[in-house]
Amino acid sequence: MPVQRWAACGAGELIWRHWETDEWLVYHVPSGETHLLNDLAAAALQVLQQECLTLDSLMRHLSDEQEVAADCDLQLRLEELLQHFDELGLIESVR
Amino acid sequence: MKFVSDLASSDLIKQARTAGLCWHIGPFVVRMRTPLRDVAREVAFLYEHFPLGSNEGFIDFDVSVRAKGPFGRWISLSVNGDVTFDWFRRHLALPLFEWALHGCIFHRSHQYFKLHSAVVEKGGQAVILPAPPGSGKSTLCAALVSRGWRLLSDEVAMIQPADGWLVPVPRPIGLKEKSIGVIRNFAPEAKLGPAWPGTPKGAVAHMQPPLESALRVQETVKPAWLVFPAYRPGASAKLASLSKARALLRAAENSFNYSILGRLGFETLARLVQECHCYEFEYSDLNEAVLQLEQLRSQPQLVAAAV
Numbered sequence: 001m002p003v004q005r006w007a008a009c010g011a012g013e014l015i016w017r018h019w020e021t022d023e024w025l026v027y028h029v030p031s032g033e034t035h036l037l038n039d040l041a042a043a044a045l046q047v048l049q050q051e052c053l054t055l056d057s058l059m060r061h062l063s064d065e066q067e068v069a070a071d072c073d074l075q076l077r078l079e080e081l082l083q084h085f086d087e088l089g090l091i092e093s094v095r
Numbered sequence: 096m097k098f099v100s101d102l103a104s105s106d107l108i109k110q111a112r113t114a115g116l117c118w119h120i121g122p123f124v125v126r127m128r129t130p131l132r133d134v135a136r137e138v139a140f141l142y143e144h145f146p147l148g149s150n151e152g153f154i155d156f157d158v159s160v161r162a163k164g165p166f167g168r169w170i171s172l173s174v175n176g177d178v179t180f181d182w183f184r185r186h187l188a189l190p191l192f193e194w195a196l197h198g199c200i201f202h203r204s205h206q207y208f209k210l211h212s213a214v215v216e217k218g219g220q221a222v223i224l225p226a227p228p229g230s231g232k233s234t235l236c237a238a239l240v241s242r243g244w245r246l247l248s249d250e251v252a253m254i255q256p257a258d259g260w261l262v263p264v265p266r267p268i269g270l271k272e273k274s275i276g277v278i279r280n281f282a283p284e285a286k287l288g289p290a291w292p293g294t295p296k297g298a299v300a301h302m303q304p305p306l307e308s309a310l311r312v313q314e315t316v317k318p319a320w321l322v323f324p325a326y327r328p329g330a331s332a333k334l335a336s337l338s339k340a341r342a343l344l345r346a347a348e349n350s351f352n353y354s355i356l357g358r359l360g361f362e363t364l365a366r367l368v369q370e371c372h373c374y375e376f377e378y379s380d381l382n383e384a385v386l387q388l389e390q391l392r393s394q395p396q397l398v399a400a401a402v
Binding site for chain 1 (some may be wrong): 357
């Protein structure tokens, strides 16, 4: 069964701004929507802009980068994030 | 340069009735054509410090005010040939004229990024006060202006996307209901027109822009503070820091053309919050509010960084 992988929009479609800890703004050019993200969400989206990853790979990558445990809690948070990003059109599934 | 106040009353009325009375409001040229003498005089009072324009040049907003119906008790107002207000009571002509100009400036001229806000300046730095209608920003603006702040606008911050600087577009400050009496008491020297009852927003009166604000209309200014005001009865004047990300989102909610400008709108707002100290501001007493905002001027100016 093919494993679901995720990829974010191209570099030109997401415009980022960051000033304070845990608050990232990303402007999605195709929709014109502006989103406020926390550190984890921003990191996940930025990683997916660099490469197409499965949930497991994303979790390992972020666990190292954000220095958080790669546990069920993180997996659940990332699953919800990916679903939300997909609904917003910020990422797409690649099989 | 000649000003509206330089016209004799008879010339003013004749001009308004025939070719139209033209004057400059910031970067815009407005022409009013009306056979109604009282309307011409009332408008001329509010704009007396503004430079006259020419009927030969380009007119941004061509406003016509005409009486209609039995005994001329009603009016019709059109802008650039399109009817904007129709079959309104005649005594509402002046408030409707002002609202028509609001609409023109808010919903056109998208070469500027625009926020629904008051903007005032002192010492070469401007404070932008974005807030929705009915929040008290015009009252606060009138109070600040009567204490020496230059009026750029009581309704719209017009920002040049190229450099982030503010373009003045000073106009009469619209006051509603209780605010009229509040400002009459706070600033007895301020020039207010009559109160017009029975508008959709209740009684409305207009404070004439001070002479200095009209004379310095060509002076753009750098924004230094982005302050979201909220009148709360009984509240002490209090500034609370707002993160830049949240300030951007709040400002976007108060923008006339954030979505129209797309990426340029986002980048313009990002630059604005980058270069401004951002606050929420709660107040009830105008003297306290003015003093609190005056104290902002002692802050160091933020340096624009590459974004």
